Amino acid sequence: MPSFDEVLKEAGEFGRFQKRVFFLLSQTGITFSSLFASVVFLGRAPGNFWCRIPGAAELNERCGWTLEEERNFTVLPLHLGNESVSGECQRLDVAWDTSVSCTSPLARYGNHSTGHLPLAPCHDHWVYEQPHSSIVSEYDLVCDNAWMLDLSQAILNLGFLAGAFILGYAADRYGRILIYLLSCLGVGICGIIVAFSPNFTVFLIFRFLQGMFGKGTWMTCYVIVTEIVGSDQRMVGIVIQIFFTLGIIILPGIAYLIPTWQGIQLAISLPNFVFLLYYWVVPESPRWLLTRKKGEKALKIMHNIAKHNGKFLSPHYSEITISNEDVSNPSFLDLVRTPQMRRNTLILMYAWFTSALIYQGLVMRLGIIGGNLYLDFFISGAVELPAALLIIVTIDRLGRRLPFAMGNIVASVTCLITAFLPEDIPWLKTTVATLGRLSITIAFEVVYLVNSELYPTTLRNFGVSLCSSLCDLGGIIAPFLLFRLAAIWLELPLIIFSILAAVCGLLVLLLPETKGISLPETVEDVEQL
Numbered sequence: 001m002p003s004f005d006e007v008l009k010e011a012g013e014f015g016r017f018q019k020r021v022f023f024l025l026s027q028t029g030i031t032f033s034s035l036f037a038s039v040v041f042l043g044r045a046p047g048n049f050w051c052r053i054p055g056a057a058e059l060n061e062r063c064g065w066t067l068e069e070e071r072n073f074t075v076l077p078l079h080l081g082n083e084s085v086s087g088e089c090q091r092l093d094v095a096w097d098t099s100v101s102c103t104s105p106l107a108r109y110g111n112h113s114t115g116h117l118p119l120a121p122c123h124d125h126w127v128y129e130q131p132h133s134s135i136v137s138e139y140d141l142v143c144d145n146a147w148m149l150d151l152s153q154a155i156l157n158l159g160f161l162a163g164a165f166i167l168g169y170a171a172d173r174y175g176r177i178l179i180y181l182l183s184c185l186g187v188g189i190c191g192i193i194v195a196f197s198p199n200f201t202v203f204l205i206f207r208f209l210q211g212m213f214g215k216g217t218w219m220t221c222y223v224i225v226t227e228i229v230g231s232d233q234r235m236v237g238i239v240i241q242i243f244f245t246l247g248i249i250i251l252p253g254i255a256y257l258i259p260t261w262q263g264i265q266l267a268i269s270l271p272n273f274v275f276l277l278y279y280w281v282v283p284e285s286p287r288w289l290l291t292r293k294k295g296e297k298a299l300k301i302m303h304n305i306a307k308h309n310g311k312f313l314s315p316h317y318s319e320i321t322i323s324n325e326d327v328s329n330p331s332f333l334d335l336v337r338t339p340q341m342r343r344n345t346l347i348l349m350y351a352w353f354t355s356a357l358i359y360q361g362l363v364m365r366l367g368i369i370g371g372n373l374y375l376d377f378f379i380s381g382a383v384e385l386p387a388a389l390l391i392i393v394t395i396d397r398l399g400r401r402l403p404f405a406m407g408n409i410v411a412s413v414t415c416l417i418t419a420f421l422p423e424d425i426p427w428l429k430t431t432v433a434t435l436g437r438l439s440i441t442i443a444f445e446v447v448y449l450v451n452s453e454l455y456p457t458t459l460r461n462f463g464v465s466l467c468s469s470l471c472d473l474g475g476i477i478a479p480f481l482l483f484r485l486a487a488i489w490l491e492l493p494l495i496i497f498s499i500l501a502a503v504c505g506l507l508v509l510l511l512p513e514t515k516g517i518s519l520p521e522t523v524e525d526v527e528q529l
Contacts, residue, residue: 013230015309033247051122159211167216168465183216191269248381356474407443408505
């Protein structure tokens with residue numbers, strides 16, 4: 001009986017069928033990256049806003065003020081009396097009197113400077129020039145509530161983390177395509193609810209769920225693509241990352257054209273419903289079917305693949321051999337029970353954590369230099385395109401380990417150099433930091449490919465999901481690490497990034513080279529790599 005790889009070679013390792021499936025599933029990268037980075041535009045600064053005094057509605061009705069007049073009479077006196085107080089987070093704690101004059105509501109205090117009048121913090125009475133432009137103005141995430149914007153991104157990453165465990169496990173037990181389709185449905189439904197959330201609590205709950213289902217779509221589509229192509233064509237796992245970058249590049253254009261955060265949220269969520277049509281064109285992974293003792297279905301799919309690729313399977317292919325290993329529900333212990341699996345798992349978990357932490361840290365660092373938000377975000381995304389191209393050119397010549405290690409080492413060196421470059425040459429600091437962003441992107445993209453190649457079929461989806469969950473942990477920690485350490489010394493985060501990347505660069509050299517090797521089917525195959 002032939003092995004699966006022998007049958008796949010005869011059916012076509014990357015023919016018309018695989019190219020079609022690859023292109024369709026790659027679109028998931030665009031929607032997932034848009035969700036991943038959407039907080040930049042959903043939570044953008046709302047423009048001018050000010051604290052509204054208690055009873056402002058009654059004063060407006062009595063005096064017929066416009067909002068601009070209300071601001072001039074109640075907020076500007078505060079700023080004139082104390083230039084350090086802008087009127088955004090504090091208000092005058094006085095009794096407003098319009099019985100004498102609507103144009104002088106502070107007349108009872110005579111000629112005393114408003115700088116000597118008592119102040120009170122603003123809690124829930126803000127007026128925004130652009131009230132529905134972002135979640136900041138929608139849910140009053142300003143002043144003492146500003147930390148809640150960071151919470152919203154942390155909640156999304158927690159959703160990614162939950163999706164890695166829950167849906168990664170489900171995809172190994174119930175099938176890749178089933179979990180993919182259910183995840184697409186979940187992302188779409190939760191995205192709509194997020195857009196129309198009546199309060200911030202509902203927003204957070206369904207943003208968490210959208211993150212969970214979003215991770216399910218991305219990880220599962222990636223595994224399907226890598227399982228239906230031959231060992232010489234698995235660089236498609238790198239090419240699919242280009243679609244993630246395309247989502248990053250497209251997102252600022254969407255945000256520029258759509259003025260409200262609800263519109264942006266719907267624009268990045270609704271396309272997931274289109275992916276439900278894949279039910280009729282994308283089959284279940286035949287590798288997974290074989291591990292679940294469903295050889296007839298797997299063989300039927302292989303005949304279909306051969307037919308679409310213009311090939312014909314030999315008549316004696318009536319059954320395909322696969323692992324004799326008993327199929328059981330995967331667990332973390334399966335990933336660390338044997339020496340090689342244990343080593344691979346621990347190194348990959350650290351690599352995921354480091355790559356995500358440094359990647360997001362460098363993105364946020366470039367984002368705080370000011371300038372045009374849309375243009376800066378576009379450029380930061382475009383920087384990632386050369387990363388995938390460099391990997392495609394080198395990975396089949398140099399293998400996996402060398403680009404993986406060099407990406408981390410170069411990122412380490414550039415972070416260290418950037419930290420000690422003088423402030424009076426900002427263009428050079430930005431250029432070197434951008435090189436670091438390019439290098440860590442290379443490492444980030446290679447870890448996807450290496451992770452899927454170092455686990456057997458029975459544990460592949462669970463292994464990729466579990467290890468990549470450390471990516472989500474890095475994403476949760478990154479903003480806190482960056483801003484807390486930057487408060488001590490602006491360049492301190494770069495020193496930490498440099499150390500983490502250097503250690504990662506050395507550790508990945510301990511991983512086995514997987515260039516040109518068939519995907520392992522069993523734990524024994526992994527131990528023999």
